[in-house]
Amino acid sequence: MRPNQLYQKGYVPFHQSLLSAGYKLYIKAHCLKFLEFAIQDDYMSLQLIKKIIGLRAIPRPTEGGYQHKQNHKSFRVTMKGMLVDYEIESGCLLINDVTYDLNARSSHELPGLHVVQKDGETWGITKKYVANVTTEYAAVNGQSNNREQASDKIMPPQLLNAYGKEITKFTLFHNPTEGGGWDTWESIRDKNGLTDSMTKSFARVLERTQASGQSVKWVAHSQGGAIFAEGVRYSNKTVGKSLDKHTVCFQGMANNRLRTHFILKKAGVKLHTHRNGYNANPLDAIPQVIGLNALTDVMLDRNIKSVGRLCMAPVALFYGLPAAMVGGPNISPHTKPYESLPAYGKQVASGVKNTLTGMIKRFL
Numbered sequence: 001m002r003p004n005q006l007y008q009k010g011y012v013p014f015h016q017s018l019l020s021a022g023y024k025l026y027i028k029a030h031c032l033k034f035l036e037f038a039i040q041d042d043y044m045s046l047q048l049i050k051k052i053i054g055l056r057a058i059p060r061p062t063e064g065g066y067q068h069k070q071n072h073k074s075f076r077v078t079m080k081g082m083l084v085d086y087e088i089e090s091g092c093l094l095i096n097d098v099t100y101d102l103n104a105r106s107s108h109e110l111p112g113l114h115v116v117q118k119d120g121e122t123w124g125i126t127k128k129y130v131a132n133v134t135t136e137y138a139a140v141n142g143q144s145n146n147r148e149q150a151s152d153k154i155m156p157p158q159l160l161n162a163y164g165k166e167i168t169k170f171t172l173f174h175n176p177t178e179g180g181g182w183d184t185w186e187s188i189r190d191k192n193g194l195t196d197s198m199t200k201s202f203a204r205v206l207e208r209t210q211a212s213g214q215s216v217k218w219v220a221h222s223q224g225g226a227i228f229a230e231g232v233r234y235s236n237k238t239v240g241k242s243l244d245k246h247t248v249c250f251q252g253m254a255n256n257r258l259r260t261h262f263i264l265k266k267a268g269v270k271l272h273t274h275r276n277g278y279n280a281n282p283l284d285a286i287p288q289v290i291g292l293n294a295l296t297d298v299m300l301d302r303n304i305k306s307v308g309r310l311c312m313a314p315v316a317l318f319y320g321l322p323a324a325m326v327g328g329p330n331i332s333p334h335t336k337p338y339e340s341l342p343a344y345g346k347q348v349a350s351g352v353k354n355t356l357t358g359m360i361k362r363f364l
Contacts, residue, residue: 142222225253244268
């Protein structure tokens with residue numbers, strides 16, 4: 001097939017260096033744009049490009065793909081949450097479409113923006129992998145949350161606790177889980193200024209939203225706090241423009257208040273008035289011990305409550321951390337938004353009662 005015929009059909013060269021030996025690689029223009037702008041993970045974008053180039057060597061997939069039954073010239077390959085549709089014709093490899101796999105299993109979920117809406121008493125995603133934040137409210141989830149958990153169970157209560165019961169719609173920046181150990185490593189990197197590709201993508205989300213003029217009220221929970229703070233720091237470093245259209249409330253945050261204060265101030269990001277923008281259970285090891293907030297709060301607040309949180313830090317470590325890891329949402333001091341210690345006590349009592357009741361019913 002001649003180049004002018006391909007151009008008329010909307011194909012462009014993937015790269016001039018790939019038009020010499022072997023299969024010549026052409027791609028639809030909208031696919032190039034998708035690879036450049038839509039994939040909110042630089043590492044995944046690079047891996048997908050390598051996979052596409054690799055098709056020149058093995059154009060007919062031997063694993064992770066298949067040939068269409070109705071058109072034997074057409075093929076589809078998959079790669080962790082992505083789909084690539086292409087044809088082989090006259091020595092040319094023609095990429096027709098590159099899209100997200102909207103039905104990928106949770107272990108193959110990719111970072112991205114999703115619109116979440118309330119329907120009766122439940123929450124659900126109505127639009128997956130949108131390009132920009134267009135809602136008044138938005139959220140960044142913490143570690144070990146798949147997309148369904150983050151959109152339905154975890155983030156709606158965090159938003160409602162921070163901003164009020166009238167919220168019925170928000171945009172979720174989903175931080176996919178890679179397993180507890182890897183999620184923890186991501187958080188450590190962000191807390192120490194070693195920005196990973198997902199957090200760089202989040203920084204671009206903040207910048208695009210700022211450029212659009214859209215004001216957004218965010219909630220960042222757990223590891224999401226570290227992602228938010230490091231995303232702002234990375235934007236300060238690489239772009240250096242104001243992000244004053246953004247307001248944030250940190251819930252059970254993995255980031256440190258003292259360090260975050262200077263980062264947000266430089267960018268013009270505002271803290272929500274709810275608990276001065278930081279809400280955390282004194283028994284929660286994530287903010288108090290891992291985030292070092294029990295220590296630095298004494299320097300920031302200089303009151304008896306901050307001294308009390310520092311004294312409770314060993315309890316947070318030896319009770320709160322195991323409770324968060326294995327206790328379930330009612331016993332964990334981390335999963336649900338913090339209101340007060342008496343309210344948390346009632347929550348634990350209810351959780352213990354339900355657990356014991358379930359055990360009794362199981363064995364009797």
